[in-house]
Amino acid sequence: MKVSQIEAGELRRALSKSGLRIRTGPFVSHVQSPIQDIADGVQLFYKDFDCQSEGFADFHLKLVRPRNLHRVWRPQVTCSLNDESPFSPLPSDQAFAVLESLLNWSIYTTTYNYLIIHGATVERNGFAAILPAPPGSGKSTLCAALVSRGWRLLTDELTLVSPASGLISALARPISLKNNSIDVLQDYAPHEVFGPRIYNTIKGTIAHMRPPTDSVTRMHEAAVPGWLIFPKYQVGASTSVTPLPKGQAFMSLSSGLVNYPVLGVQGFEALTRLIDGTDCFNFTYSSLDEAMAWFAELQPPSRQALAL
Amino acid sequence: MPEAWRAANLLTKSWPDGVVVYNLDSGSTHLLNPIAGQVLKLLIDAPADSKTIACLLAGQIDLASDAELDYNIASLLKHLDSLGLIEPVPA
Numbered sequence: 001m002k003v004s005q006i007e008a009g010e011l012r013r014a015l016s017k018s019g020l021r022i023r024t025g026p027f028v029s030h031v032q033s034p035i036q037d038i039a040d041g042v043q044l045f046y047k048d049f050d051c052q053s054e055g056f057a058d059f060h061l062k063l064v065r066p067r068n069l070h071r072v073w074r075p076q077v078t079c080s081l082n083d084e085s086p087f088s089p090l091p092s093d094q095a096f097a098v099l100e101s102l103l104n105w106s107i108y109t110t111t112y113n114y115l116i117i118h119g120a121t122v123e124r125n126g127f128a129a130i131l132p133a134p135p136g137s138g139k140s141t142l143c144a145a146l147v148s149r150g151w152r153l154l155t156d157e158l159t160l161v162s163p164a165s166g167l168i169s170a171l172a173r174p175i176s177l178k179n180n181s182i183d184v185l186q187d188y189a190p191h192e193v194f195g196p197r198i199y200n201t202i203k204g205t206i207a208h209m210r211p212p213t214d215s216v217t218r219m220h221e222a223a224v225p226g227w228l229i230f231p232k233y234q235v236g237a238s239t240s241v242t243p244l245p246k247g248q249a250f251m252s253l254s255s256g257l258v259n260y261p262v263l264g265v266q267g268f269e270a271l272t273r274l275i276d277g278t279d280c281f282n283f284t285y286s287s288l289d290e291a292m293a294w295f296a297e298l299q300p301p302s303r304q305a306l307a308l
Numbered sequence: 309m310p311e312a313w314r315a316a317n318l319l320t321k322s323w324p325d326g327v328v329v330y331n332l333d334s335g336s337t338h339l340l341n342p343i344a345g346q347v348l349k350l351l352i353d354a355p356a357d358s359k360t361i362a363c364l365l366a367g368q369i370d371l372a373s374d375a376e377l378d379y380n381i382a383s384l385l386k387h388l389d390s391l392g393l394i395e396p397v398p399a
Contacts, residue, residue, distance in 0.1 A: 245325035251339045261335045265319065268330040268337070272321040 004047035012039035014053060021057045023050040025160070025171040025219050026114075029103055030057035033095070035077060038063055041096035044195055045174040045208055048216035059106035063099060065092055081106050090201075097198045097206050100176060107158055108258050114169065115270045116258040117159035121168055122151035127226025127300060128168045130159055130278070132253055135203065138233025138285070141181040144209050145288045146295060148189030153215040154223060163263065163270040166277070167222035172215040174208035182207040188288055226301040228253065228278040231285065239290040242282045249280035277303050312397040313385055314355035315348060334392055343369075344384055348393060355397045358382045 003022070006014065012034075014020050019032030020042070031042065063079045066089060075092035078085060079102050086105055090098055108116065119132030120143035129151075133139040140156055147153045154168055156175040161168055174195070177185055182205065186194055193210040228249055244252070250271060254260055260267040279301045285291040317332040327345025329338045340348060343365075350356060350364055362381040366373035388394045 246323040247326040247328055247339045250321070250323075250328045251337070254337050264335065265330075265332065268319055268321075272328070275323075 001051055002047065003042060003049050003051050006051075008039070008043060011043055012036065015039050015042065018053060019060075019062075021052045021055055022046055023219075024103070024173055025155075026169050027059065027107065027111075027171075028055070028057045029106065030060045031063075031099065032061065033063040033099075035063055035065060035092065035095045037093065037095040038099055041099065041195065041208075044193070045210050048211075048213045059103075059110070061099070061102050061106065063095055063102070081109075094198050094201055096195070096208070097176075097201050100174065100208070103173065104157055107160075111160075112259060112262060113163075114160040115163055115260065115263060115267055115274075117161065117253065118157070118256050118258060119159050120156045120175075121154040121159045121223075122146045123154055123168075123170075123223040124151050124298075125300075126224055128154060128223035129227040129229055129295070129298070130168070130225060131229055131231050132159070132256055133231050134256065135178075136233075137231055138181070139231050140175055140177055141184060141233065141288075142231050142285070142291060144175045144177060144181075144185050144192070145188055145292060147175065147209075147212060147215065148185070148192050149292050149296075151295070152218060152223075153211050158258075161225070161270055161274060162222070163266045165222070166225065166270065166273050168225055169222050170215070170219045172211045172219050174210060177207050177209060179204045184288070185209060225274050225278050227298060228275070228280040229283045230281070231283045234284050234286055237284050237286045239287065239294055240284040241294065244280040244282050246275050246280060249278075250275050277301065279303075311399060312355045312357045313351055313361075313389070313394045314397050315351040315394055316392060318348070318352065318393065320345070320349065320352070329393060331392060336392065338391055338393065344388070347381065347384055348388060351394055358385055361385070 016034035019030050021028050021030045060082050063077055065075055066078050076089040077092045077095045077098055078089045079098050117132050119130055120139045121128050121130045131139045143156050153172050155171040195208045198206045319330040321328045326342055327340045350361055358381050362377050363373055
């Protein structure tokens with residue numbers, strides 16, 4: 001069953017009682033919450049996702065409003081993952097952003113069968129462009145713009161690389177836009193669906209962009225790593241692309257990896273294989289149109305082209 | 309300076325810009341320039357002293373085997389030791 005097949009009132013009842021199990025890529029997350037913003041967010045952003053009311057779940061997430069004095073003068077949301085609370089209470093109008101953070105946290109902290117790269121990934125013609133970057137580099141802006149121009153969304157935040165196959169699995173959850181990039185994307189891609197702004201979060205103002213239906217329905221299709229592109233947004237800069245030597249690319253990528261140290265030999269081998277198979281670049285941009293033009297001209301990665 | 313050095317428990321991957329080294333015991337990762345990577349690989353092949361490494365390297369990359377090379381290799385070995393990538397062979 002798709003989330004969109006559940007009527008709004010029924011969806012809220014289901015979430016507030018036994019919860020809903022939502023499949024996001026290789027994971028099933030059991031979400032339970034009586035909060036209206038959570039029901040609204042699930043209905044808006046997860047409409048194309050498979051769900052069920054019972055069955056196995058990898059993660060159990062619960063978001064509630066605590067019954068304390070804050071409830072009267074400043075409502076809060078508390079959350080738990082598998083019955084443990086990883087975050088302090090936050091203002092309840094941030095509930096949907098908390099859910100998204102909790103979904104990321106659940107993968108960050110409990111997943112060891114994938115190499116997890118902190119970065120967005122999009123796909124075209126079977127090849128994935130990985131955009132690893134720290135916050136503020138413009139990766140989500142670039143990712144959202146590419147998705148609005150026909151690239152398939154694999155993930156906005158956590159890139160999952162299988163050490164066994166070397167392929168990238170899709171998550172295709174909502175894209176989290178921050179601060180100025182919200183206006184930029186709403187102007188650049190008015191045909192996409194954006195959620196309400198969530199103010200005063202730890203990352204400033206956040207708004208989410210809904211993943212395209214095509215990206216969600218093709219979430220089971222893994223992609224071959226093709227390009228490793230380190231984006232950097234710089235006000236007023238013209239687009240600049242520099243090939244990145246592979247040793248340096250390895251070090252840049254490994255320094256930001258969540259579970260590379262835990263995976264040990266498996267992580268090292270998965271990473272060397274990924275770097276071997278991709279063309280690596282540093283990419284500085286300010287104009288989305290210029291950036292889209294460069295991505296549109298990307299040639300198949302040289303290693304893959306040799307094999308064809 | 310120890311008589312001889314040996315490599316720690318390592319995995320390596322060579323690319324044109326250098327050699328990435330993963331230390332299996334500490335979990336640390338390093339990028340060495342191609343020359344340092346070559347020296348490390350010689351020690352992975354077999355323990356050796358500084359003089360022997362200098363001679364082998366001179367033969368491999370067409371360098372004059374002289375006092376300057378000996379000094380540079382000795383310095384490099386100290387640096388690799390400080391990174392935990394090599395260790396002295398017990399006497």
